[in-house]
Amino acid sequence: MSTQAPEASEQSVRGSGSRTEYVVRAKDVTKVFKMGNEEVHALKGISLDIKRGEYISIMGPSGSGKSTFFNMIGGLDKPNSGTVFINDVDMAQLDAQELAFLRCHTIGYIFQTFNLIPVMTALENVMLPTVFAGMPAEEGQNRAIELLNMVELGHRLHNKPSQLSGGQQQRVAIARSLANRPSIVLADEPTGNLDEKTGIAIISLLRELNKKENVTIISATHDHKMVDVSDRIVWIRDGRVDKIENRADIEISVGSIGHH
Amino acid sequence: MSANNLAHIAADRGIKKQVALPLSKAVEFAWKSVRIRFARSLITAGGIFLGIAFLASILLDKSVKGADIEPSEAARLNWLVALSLAVCVVGITNSMLMSVSERFREIGTMKCLGALSQFIVKIFMIEAIAMGAIASGFGWAVGTLLMILTKIVIGVPKTAPPGTTWHGSLDIGDLFGLPFGSFWVCVGLGTLLTAIATYIPARQAANIPPAAALRTDV
Numbered sequence: 001m002s003t004q005a006p007e008a009s010e011q012s013v014r015g016s017g018s019r020t021e022y023v024v025r026a027k028d029v030t031k032v033f034k035m036g037n038e039e040v041h042a043l044k045g046i047s048l049d050i051k052r053g054e055y056i057s058i059m060g061p062s063g064s065g066k067s068t069f070f071n072m073i074g075g076l077d078k079p080n081s082g083t084v085f086i087n088d089v090d091m092a093q094l095d096a097q098e099l100a101f102l103r104c105h106t107i108g109y110i111f112q113t114f115n116l117i118p119v120m121t122a123l124e125n126v127m128l129p130t131v132f133a134g135m136p137a138e139e140g141q142n143r144a145i146e147l148l149n150m151v152e153l154g155h156r157l158h159n160k161p162s163q164l165s166g167g168q169q170q171r172v173a174i175a176r177s178l179a180n181r182p183s184i185v186l187a188d189e190p191t192g193n194l195d196e197k198t199g200i201a202i203i204s205l206l207r208e209l210n211k212k213e214n215v216t217i218i219s220a221t222h223d224h225k226m227v228d229v230s231d232r233i234v235w236i237r238d239g240r241v242d243k244i245e246n247r248a249d250i251e252i253s254v255g256s257i258g259h260h
Numbered sequence: 261m262s263a264n265n266l267a268h269i270a271a272d273r274g275i276k277k278q279v280a281l282p283l284s285k286a287v288e289f290a291w292k293s294v295r296i297r298f299a300r301s302l303i304t305a306g307g308i309f310l311g312i313a314f315l316a317s318i319l320l321d322k323s324v325k326g327a328d329i330e331p332s333e334a335a336r337l338n339w340l341v342a343l344s345l346a347v348c349v350v351g352i353t354n355s356m357l358m359s360v361s362e363r364f365r366e367i368g369t370m371k372c373l374g375a376l377s378q379f380i381v382k383i384f385m386i387e388a389i390a391m392g393a394i395a396s397g398f399g400w401a402v403g404t405l406l407m408i409l410t411k412i413v414i415g416v417p418k419t420a421p422p423g424t425t426w427h428g429s430l431d432i433g434d435l436f437g438l439p440f441g442s443f444w445v446c447v448g449l450g451t452l453l454t455a456i457a458t459y460i461p462a463r464q465a466a467n468i469p470p471a472a473a474l475r476t477d478v
Contacts, residue, residue, distance in 0.1 A: 067474070076372070076471040089275050097376065100278035103470060104374025115369040115473055119296040132374030134279045176373075188474050 020088055023183050023216045024050040024073045029082035031068050042068040044239035045082065052183070055210045055217045057226045060236035067188075069236060070220040074109070074186040075102050087183055104132050108177030108215070110206075112189035114169040116161040122148060122172045123157040129179040140179075147175035151205065167198035174205060178213060185209075187219040191226070203229055278376055286382035294387055297359075301387075304355040305395035311348035312396040312450040315341050316403030317410075319442040324411060345449070349457040356388070356461035360468075367465055368472030377466035384465055388458035389451055396450025400443050 031043040042065045050056055050073070060066035071077035072084050075091060084091045087106055094102060103109075108129075116125045123144050130140030148154050151171040161169050170190060177185050187206065191199035207229040210217045219226060227233055227247075235242040294301045318337050322329060360367075367380055 071471050071474070076469070076474070087274075094275065095277075097277040098275050100371070100374050100376050101276050103372055104278060105274075109369075109372045109473065111369070111473055113365070113476055115365060117366060117369065119292040128370075129373045131285065132278070132281070134281075180374075192476075 021051050022049045022085075023052050023054075023087055024048070024218070025083075025085040026069075026073055027083050029069070029072055029079045029084060031065075031072070031077070032080050041239055043072070043079070046236070046239070046241055047082075048073075048234060048241060048244075050216060050218065053210070053214045053216055055207060055229060055231045056219065057230040057233045058218065058220045058236060059222070059226075059233055060242070064236045065239040066220055066236045070186070070188065070218070073218060074184075075099060075107055100132075104129060105180050106183050108180070108182040108185040110170070110173050110177050110185060110187040110190045112192035114161070114166070114173045114193070116169055116172055116176075118161055121158045121160055122153060122164065125161070125172055126176045126179055129176060133180050135180075143179060144175070147178055148172070150209075151175045165198075166194050167201060170194065170198075170202050171205065174202070174209065178209065178215065181213075182215060184216045184218060187217060187221075189221055189223070190219060191221070191223045199223060200225055278374060280376060281379055283382065283386075286379060286386055289383045290386040290390065293383065294391065300355075300359065301391055304352060304359070305391045307348045307351040307355070308392055308450050308454050309395040309399040309402075311345045311453075312399030312446045313403030313406070314344050315449070316400040316442055316446050317407035319445065320404055320407040323442075324407075345453060349453050352388075352454055352457035353461060356384070356458050357464070360384075360461045360465045363465070364468060364472050365475060367468045368470055368475070371468065371470035372473045380466040380468075381462045384458055384462035385455060388454045388462070392451040392454025393447055395454075396447045397443075399450060400446035403446075404442065 026046060026048045029043050029046045030041070033040045033042055044065075046065075046069055058066055058070055068077065072079055072091075073086070075086060078084075078092060086102065089102065091099075091102075109115075116122075117128065120128065123141070126144035126147055127137075127140045130143060131137075135143070145154070145157065148157060151174055153168060153171055153175070156164060156168065156172075161172070164172065174185075174190075177187075185206075190206065191202055194202060203223075203225055206217055206219070209215065219230075231247050233245045233247075235244070318341050322334065322337065367375075370380065371377075
């Protein structure tokens with residue numbers, strides 16, 4: 001017992017005031033799905049620490065466990081064993097209301113299919129997380145306008161999603177993800193439904209916001225354009241981390257190919 | 261004890277329980293949802309509209325026939341009305357279940373953005389109650405009017421003088437002293453049945469996991 005005491009006090013010091021440099025700490029995460037009589041081991045013990053302000057891409061073929069892992073670190077699913085800490089909070093200890101609070105305040109979500117609420121205007125969509133956070137309407141509206149200006153859609157505030165192009169819808173979604181000033185933005189295949197040029201624009205917007213707002217961006221992707229802007233690329237294969245590449249290393253290898 | 265401690269640790273780290281939104285917000289969401297899916301809402305409401313129109317016409321018919329109605333015919337009419345209302349309930353449940361699966365990703369997204377399950381239930385129930393009340397009101401008006409017209413056309417009051425086959429009147433009665441008794445019966449029952457029919461789909465909607473937002477196949 002006595003050996004645990006210092007550890008506990010260290011944790012509570014970390015928790016109050018300034019936070020650790022890691023926004024996500026996953027340790028030995030496993031997940032098993034039951035498919036009829038068969039057990040599918042989607043994750044076979046993944047550990048990954050993600051630093052504050054990092055831009056991370058998670059890559060891997062479909063069926064690799066990439067999506068499952070992505071859901072774990074996004075507070076959307078719970079592991080069978082192992083631990084996931086988000087902002088030093090153990091996800092396993094949270095009840096439904098606390099999880100909703102965490103999703104609302106700590107994590108912003110961007111989806112492949114944009115997922116704007118069709119009955120709401122761009123402004124109302126961006127305001128939505130502030131509504132759930134209980135922010136006064138005026139403050140939420142100001143925040144939403146500020147964000148829509150930042151993604152260069154200040155002139156489309158009152159358009160419905162159906163009146164916007166795919167790229168514009170995704171920019172609204174990016175603005176929405178930042179509404180409550182989250183620590184993490186989770187982007188699930190953010191360029192998957194966009195053409196090449198629009199995809200590049202979205203990626204560079206994410207990178208820019210990552211720098212400017214110091215928000216951690218975690219992206220699950222197949223898109224190799226993401227590699228150029230990511231600080232680290234995590235390759236998942238067969239439920240395990242296959243390899244982790246740092247951008248610095250990749251730039252060197254790309255550079256050397258270019259010179260020869 | 262230990263769970264309590266951990267909750268405190270979570271609170272130390274700034275994690276609180278998500279606040280429930282006021283009812284007015286749910287009303288606002290429900291209203292937007294009905295407005296955008298107006299055609300679909302009309303079809304859903306159509307079921308209860310027809311059922312209540314039938315109920316209203318039978319209520320009036322019975323009040324016109326008064327004491328002259330044969331017990332076996334009264335029982336048959338009650339049975340018919342009950343059956344048609346049961347069919348309505350099944351129809352509304354079906355329609356609402358479809359609406360839930362259509363909005364699968366939308367509801368998942370709302371959960372990702374911080375919506376609580378109870379908020380989703382509220383949106384669906386408010387939508388249903390408003391729809392049920394309005395459709396029942398129209399159903400009552402149409403059913404009553406059609407029965408009055410029928411009575412006039414086939415001339416029941418004229419051909420059957422009071423005292424022979426007709427003891428009642430074209431009176432829509434009262435309920436606990438309220439005028440237009442059958443109106444309140446129809447709107448009350450219609451709203452209640454719509455709410456009952458929607459409860460299971462609403463629960464199902466509330467149980468949609470936030471991860472549903474990531475699905476691309478719906």
